Each structure stands twice: as structure tokens, then as C-alpha cells.
Amino acid sequence: MDFLTFVSKTFDAWAWPLTVLAMVGWFRDELKAILLNIESFKAGGIEATVNRKIKAASELADELPPANGPEVAPPEYDDAPLQPEYTIIEAWKELEHFTNEYVELRGVRSESIRRKRIASTNELVAAGFTKAEADLYRELLQVRNLVVHERDPKVSAAQAKEYFELAYRLIGLIRVKTDIELGRRASD
Structure with missing residues (x-):
């Protein structure tokens, strides 16, 4: 050569x-x-990232109406969680608890609530949620599902904090709805 x-x-x-x-x-x-x-990448399949889902939830939260009652302060957020995934799971548990309590108070019972304890969007709307509140609930559920079921969800502390704030914003609205419903029942 x-x-x-x-x-x-x-x-x-x-x-x-x-x-x-x-x-x-x-x-x-x-x-x-x-x-x-980019939080995760799946070749040949649908990419579902925690970051994108939290951004979508944040956009839905912007559509929420203001609470018609006293603001409910969320608990203190720990700025240095050992595992951000834990923060998301615990915030979801609280959201699920207050949602199910309100749905049951409103008398909306279905097979899905009895079996899974997770209300569908239609059940939430039937119970008195606005469409925006129901959509935010479902988006937060999808983030929780990614965190629980992905092998390595790679959640940052900032994402966990944003999820926490979104969940407690919705919890505040649900608690106001619950107080209004209890007040209505007491006056009847």
C-alpha cells in the first residue's frame, strides 16, 4: 500500500x-x-418519562380553579429526601386517601373503587371534581406508576418536590370540597 x-x-x-x-x-x-x-429512553417503544409527566401535571394544575375556602397548607417539604421516589409515593398515598374519602362521602361507589381504591376520571367528575382536577389526578397517578413500576425511574429531588407541591395543591382543593360537603350535610 x-x-x-x-x-x-x-x-x-x-x-x-x-x-x-x-x-x-x-x-x-x-x-x-x-x-x-431526558429521564429514560426506550428504543422501539413508547417513551414515558417522569420529567415529561410532571410537566404535563404542572400544566394541568395551572387550569385548576382557586379554592373557594381557606387554603390548606401542605406539610413541610424536606429539601433533602434520601430517595425522591419515596416522596412521590408518600404524596400519592395522601392524595389517594383524601380523594377516596371525598368520593365515598359523595356516595360514588363503583367496582373499580372497591377493587383498586383508585377512582376513574368519570367517577371523580361524578363526585364533584372539575375536569381539570380529575385530569391532574390521573396525571399524578401516571407519574406514581412510573416511579413504582419502572426499573430505574431516575427521579430528581426537584421533580419530587414539584410532584409533592402538585399533589398537595390538589389535596387542598379536595379538603375544601370535603369541608363544604360536610357543612352542607350538617345544615340539612
Whole structure:
């Protein structure tokens, strides 16, 4: 092999790797921003990320009506949870408890509530939830399901805190609804 053939073959072998490295260097900031938002990736399937679900839940929370009663303060949030997944699971348990309590108070009983203790969107609306509240509940449930059922959900402390705040915002609205319903029953 002569020198020109060697140079040509070397260039052919290194052309793609050098081009990729140049592109990565050129778009370094953009790629970094994209990669920081990716929590999981599934090739050949549907990608479901905690980050995207929490953002969707946050957008739904923006549609919630203000509480027609005293604001219910959430418990103190621990800024340094040992496991962010634990924060999400515990916030979900509280949300599920207050939701089921309210749904039962309103007399909405179905097979799904008796079996799974998780109300469907239609059951929540029938119990007096707004569509936005019911949608937020379902979105928070999906985040909880990702955290519980994914092998490695990779939840950050910031995501856990945002989930906590969204869940307790909805819990506050549910508690106000419960107080109104109890007050209505007491006056009847």
C-alpha cells in the first residue's frame, strides 16, 4: 500500500467519527439542555418519562380553579429526601386517601373503587371534581406508576418536590370540597 492509499483509507475510516465529534462540540450547549431533560429512553417503544409527566401535571394544575375556602397548607417539604421516589409515593398515598374519602362521602361507589381504591376520571367528575382536577389526578397517578413500576425511574429531588407541591395543591382543593360537603350535610 502506497502512502496516498494509506491517507485515503485513514480519512475514510475517521470521517464519520470526526464529523460527529465536531457536531457535538458545535452544538454542545443545545445537546446538554436536551440530555438534561431526558429521564429514560426506550428504543422501539413508547417513551414515558417522569420529567415529561410532571410537566404535563404542572400544566394541568395551572387550569385548576382557586379554592373557594381557606387554603390548606401542605406539610413541610424536606429539601433533602434520601430517595425522591419515596416522596412521590408518600404524596400519592395522601392524595389517594383524601380523594377516596371525598368520593365515598359523595356516595360514588363503583367496582373499580372497591377493587383498586383508585377512582376513574368519570367517577371523580361524578363526585364533584372539575375536569381539570380529575385530569391532574390521573396525571399524578401516571407519574406514581412510573416511579413504582419502572426499573430505574431516575427521579430528581426537584421533580419530587414539584410532584409533592402538585399533589398537595390538589389535596387542598379536595379538603375544601370535603369541608363544604360536610357543612352542607350538617345544615340539612
